[in-house]
Amino acid sequence: MPSRSRSRTPYVLAALAAVVLFVAVVAIVVAGGGEEADAPSPTAAPAPGATGDASSSGAIDPVAARVIVRGDALAPFEGATDTDPAIGSAAPALSGTDYDGTPTEIRPGSDGPMLLVFVAHWCPHCNDEIPVLNEWRDSGAIPEDLRIVGVSTGVDPERPNYPPDEWLVEKDWQWDVLADGPFDGSAPPAALEAYGVTAYPFFALIDADGNVAARGSGQLPIEQLEALVARVA
Amino acid sequence: MDVEAAQLFFSLLAVVAGVAALVVLVARLSGRDDGVLGEIVRLADDAGLWVAAAVAVTSMIGSLYFSEVADYVPCRLCWFQRIAMYPLAVILVVAAVRGDRGVRWYAGPLAAIGAVVSSYHYLIEWRPSLEGGACDVGPSCADIWFRDLGFVTLAFMALCGFVAILAFVVPTPRAETEVAHAE
Numbered sequence: 001m002p003s004r005s006r007s008r009t010p011y012v013l014a015a016l017a018a019v020v021l022f023v024a025v026v027a028i029v030v031a032g033g034g035e036e037a038d039a040p041s042p043t044a045a046p047a048p049g050a051t052g053d054a055s056s057s058g059a060i061d062p063v064a065a066r067v068i069v070r071g072d073a074l075a076p077f078e079g080a081t082d083t084d085p086a087i088g089s090a091a092p093a094l095s096g097t098d099y100d101g102t103p104t105e106i107r108p109g110s111d112g113p114m115l116l117v118f119v120a121h122w123c124p125h126c127n128d129e130i131p132v133l134n135e136w137r138d139s140g141a142i143p144e145d146l147r148i149v150g151v152s153t154g155v156d157p158e159r160p161n162y163p164p165d166e167w168l169v170e171k172d173w174q175w176d177v178l179a180d181g182p183f184d185g186s187a188p189p190a191a192l193e194a195y196g197v198t199a200y201p202f203f204a205l206i207d208a209d210g211n212v213a214a215r216g217s218g219q220l221p222i223e224q225l226e227a228l229v230a231r232v233a
Numbered sequence: 234m235d236v237e238a239a240q241l242f243f244s245l246l247a248v249v250a251g252v253a254a255l256v257v258l259v260a261r262l263s264g265r266d267d268g269v270l271g272e273i274v275r276l277a278d279d280a281g282l283w284v285a286a287a288v289a290v291t292s293m294i295g296s297l298y299f300s301e302v303a304d305y306v307p308c309r310l311c312w313f314q315r316i317a318m319y320p321l322a323v324i325l326v327v328a329a330v331r332g333d334r335g336v337r338w339y340a341g342p343l344a345a346i347g348a349v350v351s352s353y354h355y356l357i358e359w360r361p362s363l364e365g366g367a368c369d370v371g372p373s374c375a376d377i378w379f380r381d382l383g384f385v386t387l388a389f390m391a392l393c394g395f396v397a398i399l400a401f402v403v404p405t406p407r408a409e410t411e412v413a414h415a416e
Contacts, residue, residue: 012280016287023245024234031238123368124361124375154370158304160377192370199367218367 059101062155062163065179067096067190071108074196074212081216081228091206092194094151098177099165104149106178109210111147113232118151118180118192118202121167122159129201129219130171136222137174146229153180153192154200207232236303243295243390244381250288251393254400261400281401282334286325288401292394293322299378299387308372310354314391317347321398340402348395354388 071092075085094106106116117133119126136142150173152164161167168177180191195204199217205228207213213231220228234242260273277284296315299305307315321343328336354374357364361375368376377386 008276009280009283012276013283013287016284019249020246020291023249024242027238027242027245028234031235031241120368122376123373125364125366125368128361158378188370198370200370200373201367218365219362 060097060099060165060179062099062152062165062179063157063182065096065099065152065155065181067094067178067180067194069094069190069194071194073194074215076196077198077202077215077217079198079217081214084212084215086196086212086215089212091204091210091212094178094191094194096178096180096191099152099163099168099179104176104178106149107210108206109208112145113143113208113213113229114147114149114206115229116149116151116178116195116204116206117175118153118195118197118200118204120154120200121152121161121164122154122156123200125219126201127161127171130173132219132222133225134172134174136225139222141222141226143229143233146232148175149178150175151178151180151191151195153189153197155180155182155189157182203228205229205232239298239303240379240381243298244385246291246295247385247390247393248382250397254393254397257400258396277401278404281404282325282329282332282336285340285398285401286322286329288394288397289318289321289325292318292391295390303378305378305387306372308369308374308376310350310374311372311387313350314347314354314388314395317343317350318391318394321347325398325402334404337402337404340398344395344398344402348392348399351388351392351395355386355392358386358388 069092071090073092074089077084077086091106091108093108094104096104098104105111106114108114119130133148142148150168152168155164156162161170164179178191180189182189195202196215197217201217201219203214203216203220204212205214214228216228257273257277260270260277263270265271265274296307296318300307321340324336325340327333328340357375358377361368364373364375380386
């Protein structure tokens with residue numbers, strides 16, 4: 001048997017090499033060499049403030065969006081809404097724009113109760129949660145004085161559903177949008193860091209006095225959303 | 234070769250490895266000692282160590298390419314699969330050079346654990362709700378970097394690699410007996 005093994009192994013390995021070579025040729029041919037098909041990368045992004053790149057229809061380039069934070073950042077959320085030490089803390093103010101360039105201001109204490117919904121275009125749980133929010137909206141059960149703002153954060157051109165402006169339109173997002181930026185190396189986007197976001201989707205409920213009423217993360221059904229906003233009713 | 238071509242290259246290799254593994258597993262499970270199935274089993278037993286080593290090394294190269302060149306940041310489950318695959322690339326090459334079939338006692342459990350993790354990873358890529366309802370701020374296990382051919386993701390590639398290693402490195406009792414007699 002060992003002699004058969006020695007005699008047949010080289011043929012098997014040669015066949016393997018031929019398969020690998022064939023697959024490589026197929027991949028190169030099918031992908032067309034790919035020189036012109038490179039996806040946009042963060043390093044190739046226009047300078048901050050530049051007009052959107054070819055893959056984005058908005059006036060603001062999603063990877064160049066920036067948010068200005070005023071106030072102290074909240075501690076990172078640890079997952080327990082009821083024992084969250086940030087409850088009662090002053091919510092930081094955020095200043096930026098949506099993807100059309102329209103200013104979006106988060107001024108806790110000035111605009112009544114607010115629900116900030118942090119979403120990432122590539123996150124499948126955010127993709128599942130937005131239809132729930134839309135259903136909640138269409139049901140008419142959202143308190144009229146509650147302002148909802150979507151914070152589009154964690155932007156990454158290499159990941160699914162980029163650009164986020166088109167993704168939000170496809171998801172029928174009809175509330176205000178604040179365009180947060182991408183991760184800059186290890187530095188998180190400003191709005192994400194300011195509210196201690198640790199997972200997507202992320203909810204930050206701010207009462208009329210400008211304090212944090214609750215934070216939560218993960219997909220929430222309508223019943224839990226209603227229970228959440230009842231804290232500021 | 235750009236990233237898109239590399240994705241397709243490794244996707245096709247994964248499919249080839251997966252199909253080959255299934256053929257070998259079917260042949261082994263058939264228990265046939267003659268005909269085409271018997272020949273497939275003998276061939277897999279003869280060259281199994283080298284094929285498994287090639288699969289593991291290719292998987293490791295692909296993994297490093299996607300994280301270091303394509304900048305696809307590995308998620309938590311990706312790291313668990315790496316922990317299983319990278320040692321396989323080393324010990325299977327050594328075993329192939331030495332002709333050490335006893336490596337199955339080390340490679341088999343590693344590949345089996347890796348296959349379980351990658352199966353779960355592939356499952357939550359299709360059913361993110363199984364992961365718990367939230368994406369990590371860093372790389373999320375439910376998030377996919379690409380899905381080539383409609384179904385090939387990084388987790389699927391890993392699964393094909395682990396199953397192929399299992400199929401080629403764990404011999405049938407018959408082959409084991411033959412080798413023992415030959416030695």
